[in-house]
Amino acid sequence: MNHLLTASLLRPGLCLLLLTGVLAGWDLAHQLPDAPWWQAIFSPNLDDARQAVIHFSWLPRLVVCLLAGAALGLAGTLMQQVLRNPLASPTTLGVASGAQLALMMVTLFAPSWLLIGREWIAMAGGSLAMGLVFALAWRRQLNPVVIVFAGLVINLYLAAISMGLLLFFQEELKGLLVWGSGSLAQNSWSGVSYLLPRLLVAVVLAALLVRPLAVLELDDASARSLGVSLKQLRFAGLGLAVFVTACVVSVVGLIGFIGLAAPVMVRMLGVRQLGLRLLWAPVLGALLLAATDLLLQSLTRFWPVLIPTGAMTALLGAPLLLWLIPRLSFKATPRATVGLVVARHPAPARFIAILVAGLVVVMLASLLFGQGMNGWGWPSWFRWQAQLEWRLPRALAAGAAGVLLALAGTLLQRVSNNPMASPELLGVSGGTFMGVIATALLLPALPLPMMLLGGLIGAFGCLLLLVLVNRKHGFQPERILLSGIAITALFEPLQAIALANGDLRVQQLLSWMSGSTYYVTLPVAYGLTGLALLMLAACLLVSRWLDLMPMGPAVATALGIRLNRAQLIILLLVAVLTASATMVIGPLSFAGLLAPHMAKLMGLVRARWHLLGAAGCGALLMVLADWVGQQILFPQEVPVGLVSTLLGGAYFMWCLRRL
Numbered sequence: 001m002n003h004l005l006t007a008s009l010l011r012p013g014l015c016l017l018l019l020t021g022v023l024a025g026w027d028l029a030h031q032l033p034d035a036p037w038w039q040a041i042f043s044p045n046l047d048d049a050r051q052a053v054i055h056f057s058w059l060p061r062l063v064v065c066l067l068a069g070a071a072l073g074l075a076g077t078l079m080q081q082v083l084r085n086p087l088a089s090p091t092t093l094g095v096a097s098g099a100q101l102a103l104m105m106v107t108l109f110a111p112s113w114l115l116i117g118r119e120w121i122a123m124a125g126g127s128l129a130m131g132l133v134f135a136l137a138w139r140r141q142l143n144p145v146v147i148v149f150a151g152l153v154i155n156l157y158l159a160a161i162s163m164g165l166l167l168f169f170q171e172e173l174k175g176l177l178v179w180g181s182g183s184l185a186q187n188s189w190s191g192v193s194y195l196l197p198r199l200l201v202a203v204v205l206a207a208l209l210v211r212p213l214a215v216l217e218l219d220d221a222s223a224r225s226l227g228v229s230l231k232q233l234r235f236a237g238l239g240l241a242v243f244v245t246a247c248v249v250s251v252v253g254l255i256g257f258i259g260l261a262a263p264v265m266v267r268m269l270g271v272r273q274l275g276l277r278l279l280w281a282p283v284l285g286a287l288l289l290a291a292t293d294l295l296l297q298s299l300t301r302f303w304p305v306l307i308p309t310g311a312m313t314a315l316l317g318a319p320l321l322l323w324l325i326p327r328l329s330f331k332a333t334p335r336a337t338v339g340l341v342v343a344r345h346p347a348p349a350r351f352i353a354i355l356v357a358g359l360v361v362v363m364l365a366s367l368l369f370g371q372g373m374n375g376w377g378w379p380s381w382f383r384w385q386a387q388l389e390w391r392l393p394r395a396l397a398a399g400a401a402g403v404l405l406a407l408a409g410t411l412l413q414r415v416s417n418n419p420m421a422s423p424e425l426l427g428v429s430g431g432t433f434m435g436v437i438a439t440a441l442l443l444p445a446l447p448l449p450m451m452l453l454g455g456l457i458g459a460f461g462c463l464l465l466l467v468l469v470n471r472k473h474g475f476q477p478e479r480i481l482l483s484g485i486a487i488t489a490l491f492e493p494l495q496a497i498a499l500a501n502g503d504l505r506v507q508q509l510l511s512w513m514s515g516s517t518y519y520v521t522l523p524v525a526y527g528l529t530g531l532a533l534l535m536l537a538a539c540l541l542v543s544r545w546l547d548l549m550p551m552g553p554a555v556a557t558a559l560g561i562r563l564n565r566a567q568l569i570i571l572l573l574v575a576v577l578t579a580s581a582t583m584v585i586g587p588l589s590f591a592g593l594l595a596p597h598m599a600k601l602m603g604l605v606r607a608r609w610h611l612l613g614a615a616g617c618g619a620l621l622m623v624l625a626d627w628v629g630q631q632i633l634f635p636q637e638v639p640v641g642l643v644s645t646l647l648g649g650a651y652f653m654w655c656l657r658r659l
Contacts, residue, residue, distance in 0.1 A: 016284065016287035016288060016291055019291045020287055020290045020291045023294035023295055023298060026298065027294060027297060027298060028054070028058075029319070033603060044056075044564065045298055046474075055184055056146060056186075056187060056188055057185075057187055060188065060189050060191060060192050061186045062290060063192045064195065064251065064252060065286070065290040066249070066286040066287075066289070067182055067192065067195040067199055067286070068157040068184070068252050068255060068258075068289060069198060069258050069262070069282075069285040069287070069288055069289030070208035070282035070283070071195065071202070071244045071245075071282070072090055072244075072245070072258040072262070072287075073258060073259065073262035073284060073285025073286065074199075074202065074206060074241075074244055074278065074282045074285075075090045075240075075242075075244040075245045075248075075259050076259030076260055076262060076281065076285075077264040077274075077281040077282075078206065078213075078237050078240060078278075078481055079237075079241045080091070080263050081216060081217075082213070082216060082289035083147060084216065085655065088242075088260075089257075089260035090241065090248075092127075092153040093131055093133050093150075093241075094129040094130070094132075094133060094145070094154035094155040094157075095245045095246055095249065096124040096126070096127065096155075096249055096254045097154070097155050097158035097162065098129025098154075098158055098247070099122035099123070099125045099249040099250065099254075100125070100158075100162055100249075100254060100480065101125055101127070101130075101158045101161055101162050102122060102124055102126075103122055104162055104166075106121050107163075108169055118149055122249050122250040123246040123247070123250050126242065126246040127242070127246060129154055130157060132150075132154055133150040133151050133154050134238075136150035136653055137150050137488035140360050142209040147234075147238070152467040153649050154649075154653075156590050157645060157649035157650075157653075159645075160590075160641075160642045161646070163642055164638060164642050168636075183252060185592050191251045192245070194250075194251055195248070198244075199244070199247070202240060202244045206278055207278075209236060209237060210231055210274055210275045210278065212236075213233065213237055213274055214273075215233070216233065216237075223655070229469050245259070255289065255313055258288060258289050258313055258489045261361055262282070262284045262288060263281045263283045265284055265656055266280045266284060270553050288313070289313060332532070341502040344605045345604055346603075348606070348609040348613070349609075351602065351613070352609065352616065355616035355617070355620070356616060358620060359616055359619055359623070361622060362623055362627075365627075366391065366624075366626070367388065367391050367392060368504075370391075370627070370630065370631050370634075371634040376589060389522070391630075392522065393517075393520045393521055393522045393524070394517040394518075394520055394626055394630075395623055395626060395627070396525035396526070396528070396529050397528055397529075397584060398619075398623050398640050399532075399619040399622055400525070400528040400529045400581075400619070401528065401581040401584060401622055402581050402591050402615075402617075402622030402623070402644075403532040403535075403536060403576070403618050403619045404531070404532050404577045404581040405423055405577070405581050405591040405592040405595070406574075406591060406595030406599075406615050406617060406618025407535060407536060407539050407574075407577050407611060407614065407615055407618075408574045408577035409421070409422050409591070409593055409594075409595060409596045409614065410596040411570050411574050412574055413596050414546045414550060414607060415549055415570050422592045423496055423574065423578040423592040426485075427462045427465075427487030428459045428463065428574075428578040429483045429578055429582045430462070431458040431459050431460075431462030432455040432456075432578075432579055432582040433458070433582070434458050435454040435456070435461075436583075438458070439451060439453070439455075447540070448456075452583050452584075455582065455583035456583060458583065459575065459579035460528065460575070462487055462575075463571075463572075463575040463579075465487055466484065466487060466575075470483055504637075516585065516637070516640065517585050517640055518637065520584060524584060528580070528581075535573070535577055535580070536612075536615055538573060539628040540608060540612075542566070542573070543607040543611060544607070545561055545604060546607035546610075548561055549563070549566065576652070578592070585640065590641070591618050591621060591622060591644055594617075594618075594644075594649075595614045595615075595618035597618050598613075598617040599613030599614040599616075621647065625641075625643035625644035626643070628643050629643040630640070
């Protein structure tokens with residue numbers, strides 16, 4: 001058995017090592033066609049500019065790649081072990097978003113602080129984000145589910161603030177777009193001297209934590225019976241992972257996919273022991289990042305386009321992950337750790353009626369009250385028609401999109417029995433966005449019908465890929481979520497390349513990316529509202545499935561549910577819901593996660609009431625967010641997607657703190 005395990009690990013490792021060696025040799029031969037490469041590496045002739053470049057730029061870059069990839073693999077393994085979640089990664093806890101936001105804030109408002117060192121500012125931002133996550137989860141003994149909730153909320157919250165700063169200060173922050181996508185360029189050995197000792201310390205600490213962390217594979221009660229302090233153990237494991245991630249981010253920027261791909265690949269190759277995973281995940285992470293960077297340097301000689309290395313990591317990691325997903329065997333997670341227990345509402349029908357009434361009041365208030373040329377006030381009778389033409393389409397579109405995304409999130413969370421599931425994990429939002437970007441790059445103009453067509457093609461292309469990857473294994477929820485993350489990661493480098501190269505057509509889509517309703521017309525708003533009501537009725541028809549499927553496949557099948565067909569239908573519903581909302585007002589990233597939790601925290605437990613409550617909460621959140629975005633910085637506008645993330649994230653953090 002051990003020999004088979006070693007062979008299964010050696011094959012991908014040797015392939016990556018061979019690829020890295022071939023690319024490194026070819027790159028050296030291209031740069032030094034008539035000089036000995038060993039001289040340039042060990043004792044360069046400084047009079048020869050080519051040897052100086054090899055010694056002080058090319059070689060440090062390769063070593064930094066290996067160190068950063070190994071560090072991210074180590075951090076991802078620690079996070080997945082502590083959180084008992086194979087989808088956890090160094091970006092889950094908001095460390096990368098905190099580091100990026102800190103650098104943006106300092107660049108804009110205190111540029112002299114950059115003299116202290118960019119790495120210290122990034123580390124401070126990441127540490128503050130992690131501290132906020134710990135503060136939210138501390139009362140629940142750092143429960144893994146609560147930590148994932150808090151990490152997702154903090155990550156989305158900080159990313160929304162960063163996107164808002166980027167919208168209002170595009171020219172000032174243009175340089176950070178490249179760093180934010182992962183830049184491994186080096187001009188000295190300072191990056192190596194910074195990372196190497198810190199990584200060695202992290203390796204020693206991880207070795208000391210191997211046996212205690214192995215206890216986390218048991219449930220909480222069994223671990224406590226062995227005398228283990230779960231709070232201290234989780235704090236130590238996550239703290240070490242955050243330290244390693246912050247060190248990497250401070251030197252090379254945001255390279256997130258390695259921390260997810262390397263540990264998952266090692267687990268899918270059959271490694272179960274924590275000690276071996278902590279050994280092999282850094283090895284695969286280092287080789288994966290180094291091979292990606294060397295391949296990228298080779299491609300830029302023939303294709304003169306700015307391509308951030310961190311963004312391109314997914315082009316190797318995501319296909320490997322998609323290839324390995326059908327070969328992964330998922331183990332059922334303990335039901336006791338799946339979600340949070342809430343009290344059931346005694347009168348859900350009355351609560352839904354109050355929610356609908358509140359939505360109507362908020363809708364009317366958003367149409368009647370706001371700022372104008374003369375300040376705050378109610379519109380006069382003569383301005384009423386103009387007010388309707390301007391605000392009614394936006395309010396209707398925002399509410400309908402909130403309903404669609406809330407329904408998609410509710411379906412995903414109930415079917416997968418995973419409270420961190422959201423529409424973005426299917427990759428449909430990413431596919432829609434890439435379809436729109438491709439349309440913008442291929443056409444001289446971007447009318448709304450062509451944008452919708454491009455988004456529709458991208459969304460259903462992702463759905464087709466998702467079905468092909470999961471068809472063999474009966475559309476298991478966990479496998480679908482992992483496939484969605486991998487598919488989304490395929491589009492991230494293309495998005496980063498398009499933004500980093502400053503194409504004006506793509507820059508114009510920044511507002512749409514943030515969830516703006518500015519370009520929505522009244523016919524489109526009416527159509528989206530009708531679609532939202534139709535999809536709500538369709539989701540209510542499958543509410544019995546949503547009540548029974550979380551009980552497990554055996555129970556659901558015994559009660560007459562054809563599981564494969566039901567899962568496929570729900571998957572199609574989620575795809576249509578997400579694509580419909582994304583194509584009209586952009587790839588919103590929070591309503592689909594927040595609205596189902598808001599309804600659940602209010603006591604709507606049964607599927608029918610949960611769907612209705614989530615739809616009402618989603619619509620209420622988006623209408624309120626759209627109105628606030630139009631008024632808060634009048635006459636400038638903040639997109640509804642950013643506002644919904646800020647408002648909903650603050651409420652969700654308050655709810656988490658009270659749990």
